[in-house]
Amino acid sequence: SAIVAFKDRQLLFNDAALIAADARTLAASLPASDRGGMRLPDGFLARVVGLAVPQLTISDPAISPASSEPSVYLARLVALPDQRRALAVVEVPLAALTAIIAQPGGDPDLGVTMERDDGRVLATVPSGAGLRARVDAAPLSEQALRGEPTLAPSRVTGAPAIVAARPTLYRSLRITVSLPLADALAGWKRNRNIVLTATLALIALTLTGGVLSQWQFDRLADAREALA
Numbered sequence: 032s033a034i035v036a037f038k039d040r041q042l043l044f045n046d047a048a049l050i051a052a053d054a055r056t057l058a059a060s061l062p063a064s065d066r067g068g069m070r071l072p073d074g075f076l077a078r079v080v081g082l083a084v085p086q087l088t089i090s091d092p093a094i095s096p097a098s099s100e101p102s103v104y105l106a107r108l109v110a111l112p113d114q115r116r117a118l119a120v121v122e123v124p125l126a127a128l129t130a131i132i133a134q135p136g137g138d139p140d141l142g143v144t145m146e147r148d149d150g151r152v153l154a155t156v157p158s159g160a161g162l163r164a165r166v167d168a169a170p171l172s173e174q175a176l177r178g179e180p181t182l183a184p185s186r187v188t189g190a191p192a193i194v195a196a197r198p199t200l201y202r203s204l205r206i207t208v209s210l211p212l213a214d215a216l217a218g219w220k221r222n223r224n225i226v227l228t229a230t231l232a233l234i235a236l237t238l239t240g241g242v243l244s245q246w247q248f249d250r251l252a253d254a255r256e257a258l259a
Contacts, residue, residue: 043131045098046122050106052080057117061097069120070096071104079106079118087201089147092125101125103153128154132206142187142209148202155187171196171205185209 048059048069054076056068072093079088085108095102106120132143133156143156150168168186175181178197185192186207196207 043123043127044121045095045102045124048120050076050118050120052076052116052118063097069122071106071120075104075106076118079108080116082108085109087203089153089204091151092153095122095124097122098124103128125154129156132156140210140214142185142192142211144186144207144209146186146205146207148205152186157187171207176205182212185211 044060046059046061046064046069048064049057050069050071051057054068054071056064059065059069072090075088075090082088087105087107090104090106092101092103094100102122102124104120104122106118108116109119111117128145132145132154141156144152145154146152146168148170150170152168175183175194175196176198178195180193180195183192183194184190186194186196186209188209188211191212192209193212194207194209196205198205
């Protein structure tokens with residue numbers, strides 16, 4: 032079927048389905064979901080159906096019955112040819128989201144998150160959020176989404192950090208990058224220590240040279256006095 036072919040072309044998805052507003056699965060890419068129905072997180076269907084304006088909606092992380100791994104469900108309300116409403120749903124493993132935001136060879140001190148507009152963290156790099164993702168992260172303001180670095184708690188650890196954020200193609204999904212303030216200042220502190228050490232060494236050399244010069248002048252003065 033078309034939905035199976037769609038899923039086969041999108042390797043990031045575990046499953047794809049078309050679900051009626053009464054929770055009946057009309058079609059699914061996996062045979063098990065097609066026979067027994069795709070199981071959505073509690074309250075997710077009602078949340079999507081209840082939106083005044085149809086838009087992409089992302090569930091909280093949940094264990095997938097099909098793969099037994101943490102996944103999220105992305106859904107949008109669509110109209111069928113007979114004017115009935117249905118949900119187009121795809122199941123995406125959190126590991127796939129983590130792979131998307133991970134940057135090969137990136138700075139290991141950076142913390143990267145993919146999160147919803149309500150502050151719900153879906154995936155992190157370094158990984159480890161999963162089902163334990165922070166739910167108390169303050170939602171980002173529109174001003175914060177301009178990508179300008181600001182001093183704020185890290186979206187990964189909550190520690191003081193330099194944070195930058197940008198929305199994706201869908202405004203409900205954001206990407207943030209956090210650099211711990213201690214790591215950001217580490218280079219400056221290292222350079223400061225080098226400059227301080229070099230300055231102290233120069234002062235010490237200057238003082239030593241002054242002492243030696245004075246000692247030499249005193250010797251010359253003593254020699255002239257003895258000669259006189």
